[in-house]
Amino acid sequence: MTEANNKKGFWQSFELSALVAITGIIVLFSSAVIVTLIAPNFVDPTWTQPTTPYQVQMHEISDPNFYISSSPIQPEEIQAVYHLKNGFTLLAFQESYTTRILASKELEKYVTRYQSSTPLKLTSKVLLLRPPADKSKADALQKELNEEWKKSNPKETSPNFVILELFEPKENEAFAVAPTDGVLEDWVDENFVILDKNNQHSYHNDPGVIFINNPLEYKVQYITYFGKKGWLYDPAGEPIASLEQLKGGDMGFRSRQELIQIGETIYAHEGCWYCHTDQTRTLVQDVVLNGSDSFPAPPSSPNEYIYNRITFPGTHRIGPDLSRVGIKRPSRDWHRSHFWSPKTASKGSIMPAFQHFFDEDPRGSSVRTTGIPNYKFEAIYQYLMTKGTRITPPTQAWWLGKDPINTINLIEGARSK
Ligand code: HEC
Known part of the structure; x- marks a missing residue:
């Protein structure tokens, strides 16, 4: 054997398996890049854009009219x-x-x-x-x-x-x-x-x-x-001169849109997601539990989350799912007593009380019977009220089950449009 025979070329010394592995890595990497960069341009627009004028209104039109002082x-x-x-x-x-x-x-x-x-x-x-x-x-x-x-x-x-x-x-x-x-x-x-x-x-x-x-x-x-x-x-007194005055340092009013965003942060910080999910799955137990007496709730769709900065789909449920809570429990009074003392609103509840959402302890010297909700309560309440109300107007038909045709259309028809 001569020296020359012993020396293999670059390609000959290369293991075939290594070649396959490297090509595989390149293909996988580039397909991942293609998926993340190109695919979003081709998704169903109902996933990324509001599908009803009502949804836009919930986010934009009604918001500039609602302020609360913090x-x-x-x-x-x-x-x-x-x-x-x-x-x-x-x-x-x-x-x-x-x-x-x-x-x-x-x-x-x-x-x-x-x-x-x-x-x-x-x-x-x-x-x-x-x-x-x-x-x-x-x-x-x-x-x-x-x-x-x-x-x-x-x-x-x-x-x-x-x-x-x-x-x-x-x-x-x-x-x-x-x-x-x-x-x-x-x-x-x-x-x-x-x-x-x-x-x-x-x-x-x-x-x-x-x-x-x-x-x-x-x-x-x-x-x-x-x-x-x-x-x-x-x-x-004097009338408020302008929106700037109302929102400025002296008065500190927040719009509903701002409150919803604060509510989202509070939801994260308080760990509500540890016990609650925010998704109605297509499973029977979900659509039935979140539905009315007569009709199932529509399963969650991606489009409902478009205005969220953080989403909390959740993985396990110690408390009920909250994705339809805005329709299921619209009462501000109910949430007020529930956050103050979950056990009084809901017998045997293991949810912790969130009394720092209130400013005055009713068991102190005050004669009041409940605490005065502070902006934290308003924020979490406004945030909860977006849950399930960003689909289509929660018509009474859906909730009360008065109009089966419309309800079925809402559940099944919205996607096929
Ligand atoms: C330790 C677990 C736990 C944590 C943390 C928790 N919850 Fe709950 N939550 C529950 C349980 C259990 C229930 C069901 C009993 C009840 O109504 O109180 C519940 C019920 C609710 C309900 C009523 C839902 C319905 O459909 O009746 C709302 C609204 C709610 N929680 C909101 C919140 C928010 C907002 C937070 C965070 C600030 C939070 N929860 C934190 C366990 C928890």
């Missing part, structure tokens, strides 16, 4: 505030048995009277409620209502009738405050009329639009409290 000086001043703009916000002025509304001739058409058979009247004109300027008229009505009550319930004391007056503010932009306990937003079913056609947005016609119940004008009075500058809600 840094008032006194905890009881935490209040939800609406920024109302002419032609933008839908309002309903609906009487109930105990709340009656006085209105001038011109404004009469905006009031939905108690027990009237006309559908709920909505308007996008900025109108507000206040204590009646003409007290004698209000007193007369109050007397009348009390007498009526006494006639039919002679033994019981009459309820506290509230009489308010509808008025048109000078500005076509205003702030309205709603007590944190009140119903802030409500769903509208298809049974409503919008009174001002020229101010109409396309989303106004969708059932499930958000409207605001009976707001009051928002005014504040500046105060000094233990050397600190603060403010109080005061109907006789």
Whole structure:
């Protein structure tokens, strides 16, 4: 054997298996690059974009109208505030048995009277409620209502009738405050009329639009409290001049959109995901548990998560799945008592209490029966309310199972469109 025969060429000294391995690595690596860079351009658009105007509204349109203060000086001043703009916000002025509304001739058409058979009247004109300027008229009505009550319930004391007056503010932009306990937003079913056609947005016609119940004008009075500058809600105070003022350092109001993002962070920090999942799987137990009495819930779709920065699909469930909790449990009061004391809201619950979502200990010197929710509560509550409400309007049909055809379409039809 000569030297030359002994010397193999580069390719001859190369093991075939090594060649296969290296080619394999290159193919795998480049396909991974192709998948991450190119594939997203070809996904079903319903995965990455809002599929209903309602979904956009939930994120964008309703948000700029909803503010809540996070840094008032006194905890009881935490209040939800609406920024109302002419032609933008839908309002309903609906009487109930105990709340009656006085209105001038011109404004009469905006009031939905108690027990009237006309559908709920909505308007996008900025109108507000206040204590009646003409007290004698209000007193007369109050007397009348009390007498009526006494006639039919002679033994019981009459309820506290509230009489308010509808008025048109000078500005076509205003702030309205709603007590944190009140119903802030409500769903509208298809049974409503919008009174001002020229101010109409396309989303106004969708059932499930958000409207605001009976707001009051928002005014504040500046105060000094233990050397600190603060403010109080005061109907006789100065009106808020601008959105910047409302959101600035003095008042510290946050929009609903900001609150949802804070809520997401709180959900992460508090470890809610340790016990809760955020996905309705296609499995029977999921769609049944998250559904109504009559109909299953739609399984989660990727599109529901588009506005989330962090997603918490979760892996195991110590508590129930939360992906439909915004529809299943819309009541702010329920969540308030549940976070304060899960055991009282839900018998035998092992969920820990989250009392740092509240500012005042009701068992301390305060006479209050529950803590005053602070911005942490508002944030987690607003965040939970996005769960399941970003699919399609949670029409009453879906939840109450009144309309099987529509429900089945919602569950099965949305994907095939
Ligand atoms: C130790 C586990 C655990 C942790 C941590 C936990 N939960 Fe729960 N959660 C439960 C259990 C168990 C239930 C069911 C009993 C009940 O309703 O309290 C529940 C119920 C709920 C419900 C009612 C759901 C329904 O469909 O009835 C909501 C809403 C909720 N939790 C939200 C949260 C949030 C938000 C956090 C974080 C701030 C959180 N939970 C942290 C265990 C937990």
